[in-house]
Amino acid sequence: MAITIDEAVPGPATDDAPPARRRGGRGRMVVEVLLLTALAVAMLFPVLWMLETSIKENRDVYAVPAKFFGFDLTLDHYKDVFVARGGGRSDLSGSFLNSVVVAGASTVLATVLGVPAAWAYSRFTLKAKKDQLFFILSTRFMPPVVVVIPIFLMYRTLGLIDTKLGLVLIYAAFNVPFTIWMMKGFVDEVPAEYEDAAMLDGYTRLQAFWRVTLPLLVPGIAATAVFALIFSWNEFVFAVFLTSSQEVRTAPPAIAGLIGGTTVDWGLVAASAVVFAVPVLVFAYLVRKHLVAGVTLGAVRR
Amino acid sequence: MAGIEVTSLHKRYPDGTVAVEHVDLSIGDGELFVMLGPSGCGKTTTLRAMAGLERQTSGDIRIGDTLVNDLPPAERDIAMVFQFYALYPHLRTRDNLAFPLRAEGKPEKEVKERVAEVARMMQLERLLDRKPQRLSGGEQQRVALARALVRRPRAFLMDEPLTNLDAELRADVRTEIKHLQAELGTTMVYVTHDQVEAMSLGHRIAILNKGRVEQVGTPLEVYDRPASLFCAAFIGSPPMNLIEVEVADDALRGSGGLVLTPPAGLPRDRALVAGVRPEALEVTAPGADRTVPARVVSAEALGDEIIYVVDHGGASDVRVRMPPTVRFAADDRVGLRHSGGTPPVYDTSTEELVA
Numbered sequence: 278m279a280i281t282i283d284e285a286v287p288g289p290a291t292d293d294a295p296p297a298r299r300r301g302g303r304g305r306m307v308v309e310v311l312l313l314t315a316l317a318v319a320m321l322f323p324v325l326w327m328l329e330t331s332i333k334e335n336r337d338v339y340a341v342p343a344k345f346f347g348f349d350l351t352l353d354h355y356k357d358v359f360v361a362r363g364g365g366r367s368d369l370s371g372s373f374l375n376s377v378v379v380a381g382a383s384t385v386l387a388t389v390l391g392v393p394a395a396w397a398y399s400r401f402t403l404k405a406k407k408d409q410l411f412f413i414l415s416t417r418f419m420p421p422v423v424v425v426i427p428i429f430l431m432y433r434t435l436g437l438i439d440t441k442l443g444l445v446l447i448y449a450a451f452n453v454p455f456t457i458w459m460m461k462g463f464v465d466e467v468p469a470e471y472e473d474a475a476m477l478d479g480y481t482r483l484q485a486f487w488r489v490t491l492p493l494l495v496p497g498i499a500a501t502a503v504f505a506l507i508f509s510w511n512e513f514v515f516a517v518f519l520t521s522s523q524e525v526r527t528a529p530p531a532i533a534g535l536i537g538g539t540t541v542d543w544g545l546v547a548a549s550a551v552v553f554a555v556p557v558l559v560f561a562y563l564v565r566k567h568l569v570a571g572v573t574l575g576a577v578r579r
Numbered sequence: 580m581a582g583i584e585v586t587s588l589h590k591r592y593p594d595g596t597v598a599v600e601h602v603d604l605s606i607g608d609g610e611l612f613v614m615l616g617p618s619g620c621g622k623t624t625t626l627r628a629m630a631g632l633e634r635q636t637s638g639d640i641r642i643g644d645t646l647v648n649d650l651p652p653a654e655r656d657i658a659m660v661f662q663f664y665a666l667y668p669h670l671r672t673r674d675n676l677a678f679p680l681r682a683e684g685k686p687e688k689e690v691k692e693r694v695a696e697v698a699r700m701m702q703l704e705r706l707l708d709r710k711p712q713r714l715s716g717g718e719q720q721r722v723a724l725a726r727a728l729v730r731r732p733r734a735f736l737m738d739e740p741l742t743n744l745d746a747e748l749r750a751d752v753r754t755e756i757k758h759l760q761a762e763l764g765t766t767m768v769y770v771t772h773d774q775v776e777a778m779s780l781g782h783r784i785a786i787l788n789k790g791r792v793e794q795v796g797t798p799l800e801v802y803d804r805p806a807s808l809f810c811a812a813f814i815g816s817p818p819m820n821l822i823e824v825e826v827a828d829d830a831l832r833g834s835g836g837l838v839l840t841p842p843a844g845l846p847r848d849r850a851l852v853a854g855v856r857p858e859a860l861e862v863t864a865p866g867a868d869r870t871v872p873a874r875v876v877s878a879e880a881l882g883d884e885i886i887y888v889v890d891h892g893g894a895s896d897v898r899v900r901m902p903p904t905v906r907f908a909a910d911d912r913v914g915l916r917h918s919g920g921t922p923p924v925y926d927t928s929t930e931e932l933v934a
Contacts, residue, residue: 404593470665473632476652477659478730479682492669 330547331355338543354548368523369549372531376553379441379527380509383448387505390449391456392498396486398457399464400472410461413454421451425518432519439520444527447515452505459504463497464490500567503560510557528553581643581733582608582766583629588638590624590790598624599635600790609764611757613781615771617813621790622770623738629768630736631655642733653682658727659736662743664719666711672698672722673707679730693729701725717748724756734766741776753779774814778802786810804923808930811854811923817886819854820897824924826851831924835893836871842921842934850927857900859919862887862907870914875907891915 329345330338337348361367397403398410428447429438437443467490475485513529520526526534532549535542583606590599599621606612614622627633629640631652640647647655658679666675673694680690698704701721711719720740727735737756741749757780760767771777777784778798786793786801786809794806805811811819822833831841831853839853863870873891880903887899887907899915907913926933 402592402594406594468663468665470661470663471667473627473630473652474659474661474665474667474726475678475682476632477630477655477657478679478726479653481651481653489667 327547327550330543331551332548333544335542335544354542354544355552357542357545358549358552369528369531369535369545371523372526372528373552375441375525376510376528379444379448380506382441383445383452383509384502384505386445386449387452387456388498388502391453391501392460392494393486394453395457395460396464396490399461400469410458413457416454417451422514425514428515429518437519439522439525441525443519444516444525447519448509448512452508455508456501456505459501460494460497463494463501466497467493496567499564503564503567506560507557582606582610583612583734583768584639584641585625585629586639586641588625588628588640589636590621590628590633591636597790599628602638602787602790602792604785604792604795606766606768609766611760611767611769611780611782613769613771613777613784614787615774615777615781615784615813616787617772620787622772622787625787626659626736626738626768626770630657630659656730656733657736658730658732658734659738660720660723660727660740662739664711664723664743666714666719666722666726668711671708671710672703672714675711675722676703676707676726676729679726683730697725697729700728716744717752720744720752721755724759728759728763732765734768735760737767737769739771740769741771741773749776756780774816778814786813788813804932805854806932808852808854808925808927811925815856817857817898817900819856820860821852821895821925822855822897823894823927824851824853831922833893835873835891837891837893837915837917838869838871839917840919840921842924845924845934846926849933851933852925852927853922854925855897855917855922856919857886857898859917859922860889860897860899861916861918862889862899862901862905863914863916865912865914867914867916870916873913873915875909875911875913877909878907889913889915 329348331354332350332352333344334349334351337344340348357367357369358373359367359370398406403409432438432443437446471489471493472482472485475489476482480488511529512527513533516527517530517533520530528549532546532553535546535549583604585602585604585606588599588602589597591597602621602625604612604625614625616622624633628635629642631647631650635648642655642657666672667678670678676694676697677690680693685693694707698707701724703718703721703725706714706718706722711722714722720743723740740756741752744752753776756767756769769776769780778801781798783795783797784801785795786806788809794801794810796804796806801810801814805814805819808821811821822835822837822839824831824833824839826832826841826845826847829841831839831845833839833853839855845851862873862875865872871891873889876888876890876896878888879886883903885901885903885905887901888896889899890896897915923932924934925931
């Protein structure tokens with residue numbers, strides 16, 4: 278998941294490649310490199326095109342045939358993302374702010390609820406614990422889209438339609454089961470004896486959790502929170518259905534809304550898409566080690 | 580310092596597993612008391628109930644004069660050493676040792692003094708600034724012991740503290756624990772599944788099986804007169820030979836014709852089994868006095884002794900411990916005789932000692 282291309286596949290064939298890689302002969306290496314190059318181009322082309330479009334002058338964006346090279350550079354599109362035409366803040370920047378608030382708040386909520394729950398499931402013998410955990414997991418079995426209409430109706434009754442609180446709650450609801458499951462793995466890895474020892478040393482159970490276990494869980498919490506954050510940040514369907522006003526709308530529906538008028542400002546679409554993607558990339562990069570740890574948990578003997 | 584009194588302890592988990600069926604123990608002040616048993620016998624659960632880490636389903640636990648049933652671990656004034664040491668990995672040795680003192684809110688000056696004192700006693704001075712990952716297994720165990728000592732608790736609870744050490748180190752730390760306990764005179768409850776540890780450490784040993792106490796006694800009592808067939812089979816390596824016997828004319832005759840000294844007051848109407856230690860049997864040249872004919876099945880030369888497995892026509896082969904000077908090879912014709920005192924005799928249906 279957080280493995281870079283360099284780590285995941287062998288680099289371009291060179292003469293100092295280890296002998297084992299040569300067993301197939303030079304021909305096989307050439308084929309490998311060609312296939313991987315084709316794959317890389319296919320995967321990366323949309324991203325490159327997005328980056329390119331976001332810095333092209335408008336006339337180059339619409340040029341036929343399309344210009345790969347030799348276009349005029351501009352940062353106007355990025356300016357348009359944040360600043361309205363007549364000056365002041367743009368609508369899009371408001372949406373980005375909404376996204377930050379909603380994704381941040383729902384992640385904090387899911388973590389605050391999910392980490393203690395995971396700890397409890399890991400540490401205590403409970404009646405039908407496996408069934409409870411399976412039930413929690415089962416809430417993630419169906420695609421969330423299925424419940425859009427019932428949730429819409431519920432929210433209308435509760436007055437949560439078109440509120441940030443509504444989005445925070447629904448995203449947290451989706452993230453809590455995930456947080457519990459992922460964190461339970463991390464908590465299982467921390468021997469319960471640390472807490473036992475702390476309790477005998479004079480602390481209550483909660484103090485023991487707080488002083489001994491929690492510090493050891495920080496990497497796991499970071500990894501889990503990033504997953505939750507990415508989910509909330511990227512979520513589109515519920516944002517479209519449950520919000521309508523400019524004041525509440527998050528970035529994904531706002532960016533999608535740029536497409537579909539009589540004219541489409543592709544430069545602006547591309548620039549806002551880049552701005553939208555950057556935070557996720559940065560976070561994933563910062564916690565990349567822990568992301569791998571989270572995914573391969575249990576694979577390494579303690 | 581205080582003794583520990585356990586009365587009618589019963590522990591059943593919410594999922595229905597019964598870890599402790601019924602345990603009564605009376606541990607004296609200053610005693611080194613060992614709970615011995617196979618895994619799943621309830622010894623660790625009993626210990627954790629004493630510590631307050633498990634709440635018993637029923638029964639009482641007293642430490643000194645205090646009924647501690649409803650006291651959290653922190654208020655029981657006991658220290659525990661764990662199998663995996665449980666040193667806080669994010670703290671240096673110094674802070675690990677200070678942790679229980681800080682929890683009590685002792686002034687920092689006293690914390691420093693007491694840490695220095697215990698570090699000197701356990702020879703940990705040069706390890707004080709290391710974190711647990713940078714300590715060897717033996718060093719970690721010494722830090723864990725020191726952390727238990729630093730609080731000067733009323734009692735120590737030890738949960739298989741030597742299991743994770745290699746054999747050589749284990750003997751050293753065992754001696755150290757015994758020495759420390761004798762010096763401090765603090766009550767210590769020690770849980771282990773290793774009978775060598777139990778025999779060498781304990782003032783008294785309790786043997787547990789399936790959540791019940793099978794026997795409590797000094798190491799020699801437990802060795803000489805196991806209270807049940809389970810204890811007979813559990814203690815000793817190789818374990819006791821369990822020989823089916825019949826009472827006939829004031830003699831005790833085993834299957835295969837082996838004659839044993841009968842204890843007084845044997846019931847005649849029940850199926851009986853005698854427990855004969857391997858060292859209470861003798862392998863001799865064939866036809867010697869008071870022997871039954873037998874054949875050597877295998878011989879394990881251990882250097883200081885030889886363990887012979889011998890077929891004397893009984894229901895099962897017996898094991899005999901002989902000095903290395905007596906040499907027989909497999910398949911040799913030999914004689915077998917009982918040379919020890921009166922063996923303990925068990926009722927096969929109740930599995931209890933009858934005489």
